[in-house]
Amino acid sequence: MTVRLNTTINGEIVQAEVEPQTLLVQMLRETLGLTGTHVGCDTSQCGACTVHIDGEAVKSCTMLAVQAEGRQVTTIEGLADGDTLHPMQRAFSECHGLQCGFCTPGMIMTGVDILRRIPDASPERIREELEGNLCRCTGYQNIVRAIHSLSTPGGH
Amino acid sequence: MKDETTFGGRLEDRRLVTGRGNYLDDIKLVGELHATFMRSPVAHARIIEVDTEMARSVPGVVAVLTGEDIRHCGYGTIPVLPQENADGSPMFVPPWYPLAIERVRYVGESVALIVAETLAAAETARDCILLDYEDLEVIGHASQEGAPIWDEAPSNQALHHEAGDASAVDSAIASATHVIEVSVASQRLAPAPMETRAVHADWDKKSGKFTLTAGSQGAAALAREVASILGEPEDKVRVVSPDTGGGFGSKTHAYPDYAALLHASKVVGHPIKWTPTRTEAFLTDSHGRDSELSGQLALDAEGRFLGMRVRSTINIGAYHTAFTTFTATRNLFNSLAGVYRFPCLHTDIRCSYTNTNPTAPYRGAGRPEANLILEALVEKAARVTGIDRVELRRRNLVEALEMPYVAANGMTYCSGDFPAVLDRALELASALEFPERRNASEAKGRLRGLGIACYLEIAGVIPFEAFRLDLDEEGLVKLNSGLHANGQGHETVFRGLVADQLGIPIEQTSLPESDSDLVPDGVGSFASRSAMVGSAAAMSACKALIEAVLDRAGTLLQAPKSELSYADGVVEHKGTGQKLTLADVTRQTGAVWVKAHSDIPPSFPNGCHIAEIEIEIETGITRLIDFTAVDDVGNRMNPVLVEGQLHGGIAQGLGQFLIEHVIYDAETAQMLSATFMDYALPRADMLVDFRCDHVDVPSPNNPLGVKGVGEAGTSGSLAAAYNAIMDALSHVGLERFDMPATPPRVWEALRSVGITEKEDLK
Numbered sequence: 076m077t078v079r080l081n082t083t084i085n086g087e088i089v090q091a092e093v094e095p096q097t098l099l100v101q102m103l104r105e106t107l108g109l110t111g112t113h114v115g116c117d118t119s120q121c122g123a124c125t126v127h128i129d130g131e132a133v134k135s136c137t138m139l140a141v142q143a144e145g146r147q148v149t150t151i152e153g154l155a156d157g158d159t160l161h162p163m164q165r166a167f168s169e170c171h172g173l174q175c176g177f178c179t180p181g182m183i184m185t186g187v188d189i190l191r192r193i194p195d196a197s198p199e200r201i202r203e204e205l206e207g208n209l210c211r212c213t214g215y216q217n218i219v220r221a222i223h224s225l226s227t228p229g230g231h
Numbered sequence: 232m233k234d235e236t237t238f239g240g241r242l243e244d245r246r247l248v249t250g251r252g253n254y255l256d257d258i259k260l261v262g263e264l265h266a267t268f269m270r271s272p273v274a275h276a277r278i279i280e281v282d283t284e285m286a287r288s289v290p291g292v293v294a295v296l297t298g299e300d301i302r303h304c305g306y307g308t309i310p311v312l313p314q315e316n317a318d319g320s321p322m323f324v325p326p327w328y329p330l331a332i333e334r335v336r337y338v339g340e341s342v343a344l345i346v347a348e349t350l351a352a353a354e355t356a357r358d359c360i361l362l363d364y365e366d367l368e369v370i371g372h373a374s375q376e377g378a379p380i381w382d383e384a385p386s387n388q389a390l391h392h393e394a395g396d397a398s399a400v401d402s403a404i405a406s407a408t409h410v411i412e413v414s415v416a417s418q419r420l421a422p423a424p425m426e427t428r429a430v431h432a433d434w435d436k437k438s439g440k441f442t443l444t445a446g447s448q449g450a451a452a453l454a455r456e457v458a459s460i461l462g463e464p465e466d467k468v469r470v471v472s473p474d475t476g477g478g479f480g481s482k483t484h485a486y487p488d489y490a491a492l493l494h495a496s497k498v499v500g501h502p503i504k505w506t507p508t509r510t511e512a513f514l515t516d517s518h519g520r521d522s523e524l525s526g527q528l529a530l531d532a533e534g535r536f537l538g539m540r541v542r543s544t545i546n547i548g549a550y551h552t553a554f555t556t557f558t559a560t561r562n563l564f565n566s567l568a569g570v571y572r573f574p575c576l577h578t579d580i581r582c583s584y585t586n587t588n589p590t591a592p593y594r595g596a597g598r599p600e601a602n603l604i605l606e607a608l609v610e611k612a613a614r615v616t617g618i619d620r621v622e623l624r625r626r627n628l629v630e631a632l633e634m635p636y637v638a639a640n641g642m643t644y645c646s647g648d649f650p651a652v653l654d655r656a657l658e659l660a661s662a663l664e665f666p667e668r669r670n671a672s673e674a675k676g677r678l679r680g681l682g683i684a685c686y687l688e689i690a691g692v693i694p695f696e697a698f699r700l701d702l703d704e705e706g707l708v709k710l711n712s713g714l715h716a717n718g719q720g721h722e723t724v725f726r727g728l729v730a731d732q733l734g735i736p737i738e739q740t741s742l743p744e745s746d747s748d749l750v751p752d753g754v755g756s757f758a759s760r761s762a763m764v765g766s767a768a769a770m771s772a773c774k775a776l777i778e779a780v781l782d783r784a785g786t787l788l789q790a791p792k793s794e795l796s797y798a799d800g801v802v803e804h805k806g807t808g809q810k811l812t813l814a815d816v817t818r819q820t821g822a823v824w825v826k827a828h829s830d831i832p833p834s835f836p837n838g839c840h841i842a843e844i845e846i847e848i849e850t851g852i853t854r855l856i857d858f859t860a861v862d863d864v865g866n867r868m869n870p871v872l873v874e875g876q877l878h879g880g881i882a883q884g885l886g887q888f889l890i891e892h893v894i895y896d897a898e899t900a901q902m903l904s905a906t907f908m909d910y911a912l913p914r915a916d917m918l919v920d921f922r923c924d925h926v927d928v929p930s931p932n933n934p935l936g937v938k939g940v941g942e943a944g945t946s947g948s949l950a951a952a953y954n955a956i957m958d959a960l961s962h963v964g965l966e967r968f969d970m971p972a973t974p975p976r977v978w979e980a981l982r983s984v985g986i987t988e989k990e991d992l993k
Contacts, residue, residue, distance in 0.1 A: 110257035111250015113476075115425045116509040120907035123425060151250035164248040168240030171871050174718030174879060176247030177425040177476030183248060198920070205915035209907065211425050211477050212718045213875060214882030215915040 082143040084109070085153025093140045099133075100124045102140035103150060111151040111180050115209065122208030125181035125188075126150045132188035134181075134207070151180035154187070162225055163187050172221035174212035182208050186222040195227045238871040241723040242737070243716075253473040253744075255429035255446055260502040263431070264293055265350040266492060267505070269343040269357045270514065271335035274371070274586035274900035275380065276364035278333055281343055285359040291352030294499050295360070296344045298332035301494060309485060310459040311551045314560070317393040317579075323383045325584075327550040329460065329491035335364070336380055336549035337588050338901055339514030344491050346499055371900040373523070373546035373583040380549060380584045389547055389582040392560040395640065399575035400529070403538030407529035411612045415953070416969040417600050419521035419546070419893040420886075421910055422593050424717065426476020427512040432492035433502035441468045441493045446475035447745070448483040449755025451697075451713045454747035456485035456553060461493065465751060468493075472745040478717035479883070480592040481516045483757050484552040488515070513905040518893055519593020521546040522559070522600055528608040534618045536627050538575040541567065541604050545582045548589035555591050556582050562597030565689045566946070568638040569605045570649040570837055571627040576639045586900045592757065594883050595945040598688040606684040606950040607957065614961060620683060621662070624653060628685075631928075642689060644835045645938075646928040652861050653685060655926050656839035660859035668843070676989025678846040678962065679856075682954030686947040687837040690759035690939030694830045697753045698768035700729065700776045701824040706800070706814025708733065708740045708776070713753015714765045715745040718879075719941070720872045721761065725769055728868070732773035734799035735813070750826065759939030762868055764831045766935050771827035783820045784811050834930040834938040838862035840881070840947035842955040844972075848989055851978025853956065855885060859922045860947060865930040865938030873940050874923055880944020881921050886913040888952035890971050960984075963992070 077092040084107065093102050103109040103126070112135055115121035124135045127149040154161040163186050166172070173179040182205075189196055189204045196204065201219050210218060246252055283295040308326040315321060330341050343360055347353035368378045370387055379385050404410050424446075431444040441461065447453045447470060454470040461468065475482060488505070496503045507515070522545040529537040545559050564578045609627075613620035629636050631648040638644060657663070665681045672679035701709040710725055722742045730737040747753070754764075777797050784802040785792045788809055796803050802811045817823060843857040860881060867873040890911040894903045904910040929936030953970065956977075960968055964984045969976070985991065 104256075109250070110254075111252070113254070113426070114256070115427075115476075116907045118509070118906045118908050121425065121509075151248075155249055160245075160248065165240075167248050168244035169238070171238065171241070171875050173244065173247055174720070174875055175425065175477040176243070176252050176474065176718070177254060179247055180250050202915040202918075209425065209912050209914065211423055211479070211883075211912060212879045214878035214880075214913075214921065215918055216878045216920055217875060219915060219920075 084148045097140040099138040099140045100135035109150050123178050123181040125184040132185050166221040166224050170217045170221035172217040178210045198223050241720045243722045256506045262501050264346050264501045264503050265353050266346050266503045267353040267357050268341045269360045271340040274338050274369045275367040276335050279363040282361035286356040289356040291348040292356045294346040298330040302332050307462050312557045317391045322390045325381045327487050329487045337586050346495050369900045370585045371897050373544045387584045389584050390556045392580045394564040395577035396575045397577045400538040400540045400577040403529040407537050408532040409530040411528040413607045414525040417520045417522045420519045420891050421893050422479040422481035424477025427507045429506040431504050432496040434497040444471045446482050447472040448478045449713050449715050450745040450747040451753035452755040460490040470747040472715045475717045479594045510905045517591030524604040526604040526608045534623050540577045543580045546585050547582045548587045550589045552591040558592040558596040563601045566598045566601040570685045570687045573639040595942045598946045599949045602686040602946050602950045610954045645930045645932045647837050652926045653839045656861040660841040673992050678959040680844050680955040680959030682842045682951045684950035685839045688946045689833050690836050691763050691833040692758040696764040696768045697750045697828045698772040699750050699826040700772045703822045704817045710742045711749040713750050714756045714761045759941035762937045763933050763939050764829050767829035767831045767933050775825040775827050779823050783816050831933045836864045836938040836943045838947050840951035842951040844955045851974040853972040853977050861924045863927050864940040866936040876940045877944040881948040884945040884948030892971050
């Protein structure tokens with residue numbers, strides 16, 4: 076049995092046939108070929124699969140694809156404006172906030188969400204807010220620096 | 232050498248920040264089938280029967296293979312670097328087959344491989360396999376006595392290795408004023424790269440060639456190991472490595488799984504994809520560390536080091552990987568003298584088999600252990616002798632004027648200014664003012680510790696690396712080597728180097744996926760060697776390419792080579808002024824490729840790291856408060872990337888200190904830490920901003936004067952953090968503490984010396 080699903084992904088209306096148990100991340104990667112969203116664990120710990128649902132960061136391994144019915148999904152592929160990188164993508168690169176790059180899509184999506192909620196987040200606050208995302212390469216220092224470089228001054 | 236102020240990101244970043252990386256699970260091959268393994272649910276058992284009948288009948292299943300299906304294929308085992316026991320006998324190397332035959336020896340060992348049209352079908356079939364087995368006695372840790380796991384190793388000893396001068400150390404201890412003793416465990420860790428080791432296995436009927444697309448730390452080395460397992464000539468196995476999401480040692484060597492998948496591809500006539508789950512990765516990706524270290528340091532009345540002995544017992548698991556025992560024994564010995572003058576050293580190391588997943592080199596690979604026991608001894612010596620810990624170090628440091636210095640372990644230190652490194656670290660960490668900070672913490676009822684650790688390590692190790700350059704008919708230069716990046720930024724560094732050497736724009740270069748067919752004799756990215764050994768090979772390849780271009784230009788211009796010059800991608804005839812670009816040459820004469828290799832001796836990165844921690848008495852919560860790292864990694868090819876490597880290395884050392892621990896049940900050897908919910912990686916809020924600086928002294932041993940930086944951070948940070956907690960705990964009378972410094976362990980340690988509340992500090 077499959078379910079017919081209407082959703083908006085990276086600004087485009089998508090109609091898909093998925094099995095009801097399909098996770099959102101599976102649909103993104105396998106059905107739609109959006110492989111920028113990664114899977115790094117089986118227990119919703121690593122955050123590599125983080126996407127935005129109606130503008131909020133969500134781990135796409137914790138959601139069924141059918142729950143995206145009628146909602147706006149943004150993945151890492153949809154963050155840039157054409158050839159112009161999103162400021163968070165540019166900040167990660169310029170602050171050397173990525174090494175192997177596997178956690179990076181999730182980190183960037185989370186970083187955008189942190190500053191959406193807390194525009195003036197301090198480095199300490201950013202460290203706390205990153206608790207749902209694991210990185211094994213960078214020691215987080217340059218990830219925090221990248222996100223903080225876009226935070227408005229005077230943070231808490 | 233790049234300036235950090237002009238860093239504008241790496242060449243690889245654009246695709247990685249836009250989701251256009253090409254990792255293993257992102258790839259789909261035409262006609263691809265899916266695979267999963269049925270893995271041993273028990274740690275030690277004799278296999279009676281693997282009943283696959285029901286599994287074969289699951290719709291969509293194409294093949295179910297067990298050890299019985301491969302036992303007559305003539306497959307071999309993982310190639311292991313040979314070593315000798317202390318008594319001169321050769322090290323026994325047990326066979327490790329693609330699928331278990333007759334016996335399973337650890338939880339997670341591959342019992343059967345299921346290939347199906349969909350992953351769901353493969354997983355369903357896996358759960359339909361009936362495994363009948365007879366339990367055997369389980370050996371869960373290295374000091375446990377019991378029945379042999381391998382008949383050829385009756386006491387479960389894999390290797391007894393000694394190095395150094397035992398009698399000289401005996402004499403030093405006999406004549407010493409002080410003999411300091413320390414015991415500490417370096418617990419088992421999971422490398423846990425964020426991308427698990429997914430692969431695609433593909434056998435080509437026409438050529439009879441096996442292709443493995445896999446994350447790796449060097450495609451050629453992996454191809455050679457896989458060929459050895461399959462018993463195939465090396466040119467019949469190709470490894471291609473696209474983007475690799477971290478490795479840290481665990482993706483250097485071959486796993487028997489890979490051979491099973493390639494065999495299956497041959498059987499079913501289709502390419503096969505396998506993506507392990509995270510739990511599968513915890514069970515079967517090689518682990519790191521797992522040693523019990525005890526050391527003796529002999530000092531005279533003035534605190535001069537007279538000699539040192541380290542004994543270690545290492546749990547290597549049920550099988551060997553290529554370098555398991557070599558790095559555990561030799562890297563430890565080769566780094567053991569650290570930055571100090573020692574007349575003599577001796578190591579006595581026993582590697583043991585247990586019913587656990589095999590260990591292998593993990594970031595540092597013996598070097599962090601060497602620095603841990605050395606610096607723990609030095610710190611304790613200061614406490615026992617009453618000599619200030621900085622002064623004690625200064626009295627024993629090798630001076631800059633003594634370079635090149637031949638250490639007691641035979642290593643020739645190429646360069647370094649150890650006293651300057653120590654001074655800079657103390658200054659940057661405001662170490663002199665530490666007593667005030669300690670008083671302030673204790674006034675709040677918290678213990679505070681400052682840990683100093685100088686470190687030195689051997690980097691490079693294998694002098695050889697191969698680099699190939701392909702110049703095509705458009706004048707574009709493609710780079711390939713035995714190296715492979717797992718986050719180090721090789722595209723940026725090596726494309727930059729080659730563009731600079733050839734005098735062409737960086738856009739005229741590319742570094743595609745690694746391909747063992749192009750550089751079959753390559754070695755790989757481990758032991759902090761890529762920048763040092765790889766750069767030398769790349770520079771030789773650039774010279775060879777220029778010579779090849781000049782040869783061809785000479786033919787085209789009908790001029791002897793001596794009348795031609797090369798600069799900035801252009802050949803010029805000195806007499807006529809005629810000019811040919813690289814593309815002019817290859818368009819007329821065809822594409823050209825060259826290959827060159829390096830022969831670069833090791834270098835010795837060193838530094839001084841200082842950690843400060845605070846312990847909450849009531850809860851045992853131990854917080855990292857401050858971290859300073861002053862390193863000498865020689866010349867820095869790209870300072871920003873060097874800093875990134877240091878940050879990551881420091882974090883992995885601190886992860887071992889704070890929270891990481893692979894735990895097996897003591898009786899059943901079932902793994903209790905097989906998810907990220909049970910095996911904790913350090914998170915952003917557990918760490919601080921590391922304060923980093925350099926006292927870099929170029930290495931004279933390689934053309935760029937670099938020293939290697941991949942493992943430096945881990946080697947320094949582990950010992951610094953350990954010394955910090957011992958500084959705090961010895962303050963209340965505790966003599967031994969084993970990591971990780973999780974709240975329950977610290978809480979118990981405090982209570983063992985009667986500290987239960989804030990008031991006990993007064």
